[in-house]
Amino acid sequence: MAKIEDYALIGDLHTAALVDRTGSIDWLCFPRFDSPACFAALLDTPDAGRWRLGPSGGARSTRRRYRDRSLVLETEWDTPDGTVRVTDFMPQRGNHPDVVRIVEGLEGEVRMTSELTLRFDYGSIVPWVRRRGDELEAVAGPDSVWFWTTAPVEGRDLSSVSDFVVREGERVPFVLTWGRSHEKVPHRPDPFHALEDTLAFWSDWNRTETVEGRWEEAVTRSLVVLKAMTYAPTGGIVAAVTTSLPEELGGTRNWDYRYCWLRDATYTLQAMLLSGHLEEAEAWREWLLRTVAGDPGDLQIMYALDGTRRLPEMELPWLKGYEGSSPVRIGNEAAGQLQLDVWGEVLDSLFLARQAGLERQDDSWNLQKALMHHLEARWQEPDNGLWEMRGDRRHFTHSKVMAWVAADRMVRSVEEFGLPGPVQRWRRVREEIRADVLANGVSPTTGTFTQSYGSDNLDASLLLIPRVGFLPFDDPRVVATVEAVQRDLTEDGFVLRYRTEESSDGLPGSEGVFLACSFWMVDALHGIGRTDEARALFDRLLSLRNDVGLLAEEYDPVSRRQLGNFPQAFSHFPLVVAAHHLTSGEGERSDEADGREAHDG
Numbered sequence: 156m157a158k159i160e161d162y163a164l165i166g167d168l169h170t171a172a173l174v175d176r177t178g179s180i181d182w183l184c185f186p187r188f189d190s191p192a193c194f195a196a197l198l199d200t201p202d203a204g205r206w207r208l209g210p211s212g213g214a215r216s217t218r219r220r221y222r223d224r225s226l227v228l229e230t231e232w233d234t235p236d237g238t239v240r241v242t243d244f245m246p247q248r249g250n251h252p253d254v255v256r257i258v259e260g261l262e263g264e265v266r267m268t269s270e271l272t273l274r275f276d277y278g279s280i281v282p283w284v285r286r287r288g289d290e291l292e293a294v295a296g297p298d299s300v301w302f303w304t305t306a307p308v309e310g311r312d313l314s315s316v317s318d319f320v321v322r323e324g325e326r327v328p329f330v331l332t333w334g335r336s337h338e339k340v341p342h343r344p345d346p347f348h349a350l351e352d353t354l355a356f357w358s359d360w361n362r363t364e365t366v367e368g369r370w371e372e373a374v375t376r377s378l379v380v381l382k383a384m385t386y387a388p389t390g391g392i393v394a395a396v397t398t399s400l401p402e403e404l405g406g407t408r409n410w411d412y413r414y415c416w417l418r419d420a421t422y423t424l425q426a427m428l429l430s431g432h433l434e435e436a437e438a439w440r441e442w443l444l445r446t447v448a449g450d451p452g453d454l455q456i457m458y459a460l461d462g463t464r465r466l467p468e469m470e471l472p473w474l475k476g477y478e479g480s481s482p483v484r485i486g487n488e489a490a491g492q493l494q495l496d497v498w499g500e501v502l503d504s505l506f507l508a509r510q511a512g513l514e515r516q517d518d519s520w521n522l523q524k525a526l527m528h529h530l531e532a533r534w535q536e537p538d539n540g541l542w543e544m545r546g547d548r549r550h551f552t553h554s555k556v557m558a559w560v561a562a563d564r565m566v567r568s569v570e571e572f573g574l575p576g577p578v579q580r581w582r583r584v585r586e587e588i589r590a591d592v593l594a595n596g597v598s599p600t601t602g603t604f605t606q607s608y609g610s611d612n613l614d615a616s617l618l619l620i621p622r623v624g625f626l627p628f629d630d631p632r633v634v635a636t637v638e639a640v641q642r643d644l645t646e647d648g649f650v651l652r653y654r655t656e657e658s659s660d661g662l663p664g665s666e667g668v669f670l671a672c673s674f675w676m677v678d679a680l681h682g683i684g685r686t687d688e689a690r691a692l693f694d695r696l697l698s699l700r701n702d703v704g705l706l707a708e709e710y711d712p713v714s715r716r717q718l719g720n721f722p723q724a725f726s727h728f729p730l731v732v733a734a735h736h737l738t739s740g741e742g743e744r745s746d747e748a749d750g751r752e753a754h755d756g
Contacts, residue, residue, distance in 0.1 A: 156197075156477065156478055157176065157177075157179075157181065157400075158716055158717070159400060159477075159707050159716065159717045159718065159719075159721050160183075160701040160707070160716065160717040160721075161175045161176045161701070162175050162181070162197075162572075162619045162701075162705070162721060163175075163219065163221075163228050163230075163701075163703045163705070164175065164226065164228075164245075164380065164383060164396065164631050164703075164705060164722055165227075165228055165243050165244050165245050165254075166226060166245055166383040166384075166385035166396070167205070167245035167246060167247060167248045167253075168201065168247065168248070168382070168383065168385055168386070169185060169186060169187055169188070169243075169248050169252060169386060169387060169388070170183070170184050170187055170188050170190070170245075170396075171183075171188065171383060171384070171396040172243075172245065172254060172629070173197060173397070173597060173721070174228060174230070174243055174630075176215045176216050176219070176230075177207060177209055177214065177215055177216070178207055178208045178209030178216065178230055178241055178244070179196070179205050179206065179208075179209075180194055180196075180206040180243075180254070180460075180475070181194060181196040181197040182195065182196070182197040182198075182205075182396070182397060182620075183204050183254070183264055184299075184396075184413075185250075185252055185298065186252050186333055187386070187460060188384075188386065188393045188396055188413045188460060189393075189411075189413040189414065189459060189460060189669050190275050191275065191276045192204065192276075192277050192278070192477075193273055193274065193275050193300065193333075194206060194272075194273075194274070195274065195277045195278040195297070195474065195659055196272075196278075197397065197400075197446045197477060198277075198278075198398075198399055198474045198475070198476055198477055199278055199473075199474045199475050200475070201272060202272070202274070202278070203274055203278030203474060204272050204273055204274030204278050205270075205272055205273075205275070205482065206254075206269070206270070206271045206272070206331070207254055207268070207269070207270045208241055208258070208267070208268075208269045208270075208329065209230075209232060209268070209320065209540075210232050210234050210239065210265055210266065210267060210268070211266045211267060211268040211269075213268075214232060216230045216231060216442075217231055217232050217233040217238075218230075218231050218485070218590065219231065219703060220702075220703065221376070221379075221703055221704075222242075222354065222357070222378075223354070223357070223358065224357060224360070224361040224375055224379060225244075225261075225353065225354055225356075225357035225379070226244065226353075226357060226379055226383050227242060227243075227244040227350070227353055227354055227357070228242070228243045228244065228703070229241075229242050230242075230243070230528075231261070231367050232261075232458055233539060234265050235264055236263050236264055237260065237262045237263020237264050237265045237323065237446075238260075238261040238262040238263065238265070239258060239259065239260055239267065239320075239321055240258075240259045240261055241257070241258055241259075242257040242259065242350065243255070243256050243669055244349075244350065244353050245353075245719070246344055246349040246352060246353050247353065247356050248387075249342065249344075250341065250342065250663070251332050251333060251334050251341040251342070252332070252333050253330060253331065253332045253333075253349070254330070254332075255328070255329070255330050255344070255346045255349055255350065256269075256328070256329040256331075257326055257327070257328050257329070257332075257346055257347070258321050258327040258328075258329075259321070259325070259327075260321040260322045260323045260324060260325045260326075260471050261323060263270070263322075263323060264320050264321065264322040264323070264325055264332065265320070265321055266320050267305070267306075267316055267317075267319055267320070267321055268316065268320070268694055269306065269316065269317040269329060270314050270315075270316050270318065271302060271314060271315040272313070272314040272332075273291065273293045273300055273315075273317070275295040275296070275298050276295075276296075276512065277463065277471050277473075277474060277483075277485070278368065278473065278474060279471075279473055280295045280296070281295070281313055282295035282300070283295065283441075283648065284554070285316065286353075287301075287340070289303060290302060290303045290343070291303075291308060291315055292478050294336050295336075296336065297335055297336055297337075298333065298335070299334050299335065299343060300321050300331060300332065300333050300334075300338040301330070301331070301332045301333075301334065301340065301343070302315060302329075302330070302331050303330045303606065304317060304327065304328060304329040304330070305327055305328060306319040306329070306530070307319060312753065317329075317648075318479060320625040324754070325416050326347075327376055328346035330343055330344065330345070332623055335480070340375065341450060346730050348596040348682035356720070357379070358549050360382065361375065361378075361379070361429055362433060363431030363432055364430075365378065365430050365731075365734075366734050366735055366738040368655075369735040369737070370693075370697070370737075372704070372731065373429070373704065373734065374730070374731050374734045374735075376566060376703075376705075377426075377500055377703035377704070377728075377730045377731050378426070378430055378432065378727075378731060380426075380704075380722050380724070380727050381423070381426065381435075381724060381727055382435065382636075382703065383431075384396060384459040384722070384724050385435060385438070385439075386415075386427055386451040386461075388460075388461070389438075389445075389460055389461050390435070390437075390438030390439050390440075390441055390442035391415040391439070391446075391458070391461070391462075391512065391722065391737060392415060392419060392423055392439060392724055392727060393411065393413050393414060393415060393460065393461045394412040394413075394414060394415070394529035394720070394723065394724050395412035395418065395708070395719075395720035395721060395722065395724065396413065396720075396721075396722070397412065397413070397720045397721055398410070398411035398412065398413055398483070398484060398485055398720070399411065399423065399476060399480070399482075399483040399484055399720075400480075400707065400708075400719055400720045400721055401476070401477055401478070401480035401718060401719070402474060402666035402667060402708070402709055402718055402719050403665055403666050403667070403718070404478050404711075404714070404716075404718070405478065405479055405480055406480055406665075406666075407466040407480070407481070407482065408482055408666055409476065409477075409481070409482065409483065409484055409487040409561070409588075410484060410487060410489075410720070411466075411468070411484050411485050411486055411487050412487075412589070412654070412708075412720040412723070414457045414458065414459055414466060414487060414490075415442070415446075415457060415458050415459070415460060416457045416725075417443070417446075417447070417454075417455075417456055417457065417458075417497045417500055417501055418456065418496065418497055418500045418541060419503035419681075419683035419724060419725060419728065420439065420500055420501060421500055421504045421507060421745050422725075422728035422729060422732060423436075423439050423724075423728055424436050424439060424440065424504055424507050424511075425507065425728075425745060426727075426728045426731040426732055427439070428507070428511050429731065429735045430735075432512070433511075434705075436508070436511070436513060437508075440504070440508045440513055442462070443501065443504060443505070444505075444519050444522065445462055446458050446462040446600075447501060447522065447526070448522060450524075451525045451526045451528070451529035451530075451699055452529055453496065454497060454501070454526065455490050455491070455497075456489065456490065456492060456494045456497050456528075456543070456699060457487065457488075457489065457490050462579070463688075464490070465490075466486045466487050466488075466490045467486045467488070468484055468485070468486040468487055468488040469484070469485055469486055470482040470483065470484055471483045471484070471485060474526060479541075489539075489543040492538075492539040492543055493536070493538045493548065494537055494538055494539050494540060494541060494543070494554065494556070495530070495533065495534060495536065495538045495554040495555075495557065495558055495624065496538075496540070496541050496551075496553055496554045496556075496557035497557075498526055498527075498529070498530040498557070498558065498559030498561045498633045499530075499558055499559070499560035499561040499564075499623075500557060500560075501526060501561075502523055502526060502527065502560070502564045502565060503557075503560050503561070503564050503623065503745060504744060505519060505523055505564075505611075506564035506567065506568055507743040507745070507746055508654075509572060510569065510571075510658055510746070514559050520568075520574050522573075523565065523568070523610065524576055526561075526563075527561060527565045530558060530561050530562075531580075531584055534555065534584075534588060534591035535549075535591075536556045536662070537549050537550050538551060538554050539548075540553065540554055540616075541553055541554070541616055541655065542608075542616075542652055549607040549608070550595070550607055550608040550609075550615070550617075551606065551607045551608075551614075551617035552592060552596035552602060552604055552605060552606060552607060552608070552615065552616075552617065553619065555588060555591060555592045555596060555615065556592055556619075556620055556623065556625050557623070558588050559585060559589055559592065559625055559728055560623045560625070560746050562581050562582075562585035562588060563585050563624065564746065565581045566576075566578055566581045566585060567580055567746075569581075574674040578597070589625070592625070594753075595608040595609075596608060597632055598611050601635065601639065602631065602632055603617075603632065603633045603635045603636040603639045604617040604620060604632060604636045605617075606653060612654070613636075613640055613644045613653065614644075614652070614653045614656075615640055615641055615650050615651065615652050615653065615669065615672035615675060616672075617640065618636070618637065618640060618650075618672070618675040618676060618678070618679045619675060619745075620633060620636070621633050621679070621682055621744075622675075622678060622679075622744055622745050623744065623745050623746070624744050624745070624746060626652070628679075628682035628683050628684075629649075629683065629684075634683050635681070635740065636700050637676075637683055639681065640676065641676065641680075645668070646666075646668050646712050647695075647712035648692065648695065649668035649670075649673045649695075649710060649712060650668060650671060650672035650673045650675070650676050651666075651672070652666070652669045653662055664715060665712040666709060666717040666718070666719075667709035667710050667712075667719070668709060668710050668711075668712060669708070669709055670699070670706055670708065670709060670710060670722075670723070671694065671708075671725045671726055671728075673696055674693075674696060674726070674730055674733045675729060676689075676692060677692050677693045677696070677729075677733040677737070678687045678729075678732070678733055678736055679723060680692065681733075681736055681737060686737070689733075689737060690737060693733055693734070693737060697730075699717070700733060701717070705721065705722040706721075706723060706726040706727060706730070707719045707720065707721040707722065707723050707726065708720055708721070708723040708725065708726060712715060
């Protein structure tokens with residue numbers, strides 16, 4: 156199987172595909188990120204569905220890159236007979252999703268093979284394929300896929316295969332279009348016009364300025380990834396485009412990340428706002444408001460792309476899993492967990508949006524008051540924490556700190572924006588939570604914050620305490636915590652979420668270092684004045700990106716491989732934010748939309 160870092164991403168802001176170094180699309184869900192996959196070789200074998208297009212024999216590419224600042228992927232092979240390029244992209248969607256692949260001869264002549272193996276419903280259904288004019292139609296239940304190319308096509312071993320030769324100056328297009336089987340034939344785009352339109356779309360989107368200097372490329376690529384993981388109809392952002400890529404090779408920590416987590420809100424908003432992408436920040440804010448509307452007691456930690464609440468978790472036993480890492484799961488039962496920090500993340504996000512001038516005249520303040528009222532009655536309860544522990548609930552320090560954030564942002568909304576509310580009561584709640592955390596969340600022996608009350612275990616989420624404004628970066632307890640995490644919660648200098656052998660998270664096995672936490676360490680080191688170390692760590696983290704700038708959720712320093720779902724939004728948000736912090740020379744907080752001190756609006 157290809158390594159996780161062997162994959163590149165293409166997408167159309169509704170769904171996405173992963174392409175490996177041999178030119179094989181091994182993962183694609185139609186018509187949405189969270190729809191059943193029609194190519195699932197990523198989690199099994201080629202028989203689970205894939206589309207390989209490259210030189211006959213299946214060689215790895217010589218080089219690949221994204222064209223300019225787009226999501227148009229160019230893969231090239233140097234062969235004994237010549238050089239060939241395959242350009243892969245998904246045009247911005249009209250009525251139907253398309254995958255376009257263009258083979259171009261650069262030198263000599265190269266014998267090529269396209270092998271299209273469609274398997275609907277995560278590799279479980281072989282479609283009925285028939286020729287319709289100059290196209291092939293593959294149908295299975297509600298799904299149909301239309302396939303067109305100027306190359307010859309024949310059926311072979313339940314696949315559609317094209318063997319052809321491309322010579323210097325020749326271009327051979329392929330177009331794959333999904334539609335509902337009961338509807339009329341979808342429109343087929345002109346592949347060459349679609350390429351120009353797609354390049355124009357990304358060029359226009361990238362007109363905003365990012366950081367300048369040596370990190371500009373990394374930030375720009377991360378922003379393109381975040382945009383590609385945005386579901387355009389609603390503004391929601393998926394955590395990753397995959398399910399069940401393991402946190403430990405051969406292990407069982409395999410989860411479906413094709414959903415929208417509320418805690419991503421603050422980092423998403425800040426990353427987009429810092430980079431001038433106000434439209435995306437506003438779309439995310441509107442998704443958030445629609446999704447959390449209703450009874451504040453029903454607030455979930457995560458939702459589907461359109462705000463759907465029920466995400467039942469199930470296993471797909473016919474898939475072996477990535478490198479035998481089973482089970483393969485779809486859905487995510489963590490949606491039903493109690494994680495008190497999400498109230499803080501939601502209210503922090505909406506405060507940030509208001510501060511950035513995105514607020515409209517609507518009922519969002521009434522919703523915020525209802526959320527705060529509910530949290531006032533529940534913040535003292537134990538919960539599952541931001542890492543979605545499947546063991547017993549505990550009083551996690553981070554959860555309590557985020558409850559403080561909720562109260563703080565509500566108080567400041569009244570003070571800074573003149574909004575109506577029981578500010579005296581919220582001030583009392585804020586101080587009560589603060590006193591509780593300082594009394595119970597700090598180890599009396601080490602002077603550091605702890606993962607949960609009554610425990611001396613460390614947790615990377617403690618690095619966020621100064622970022623959310625609970626204490627300043629120069630507070631001795633903050634400095635001691637940063638130093639303790641750096642000393643005792645790292646592998647090869649990269650940060651673990653927590654030590655699985657100590658934290659009773661209810662799951663077997665272990666995991667790699669968590670890349671978002673390592674970016675948090677960059678922020679923390681910078682904030683406490685150790686900027687040279689922060690810059691060095693940031694550069695090391697950038698070196699973990701694959702050849703086209705993508706990061707998974709985790710990294711294994713021993714095998715030197717990326718782990719977990721891919722690409723991971725929660726790795727790319729903090730990359731953008733950390734780069735802005737290091738470039739500005741300041742230790743910005745999560746409630747500062749533009750790197751300056753909070754203003755009065």
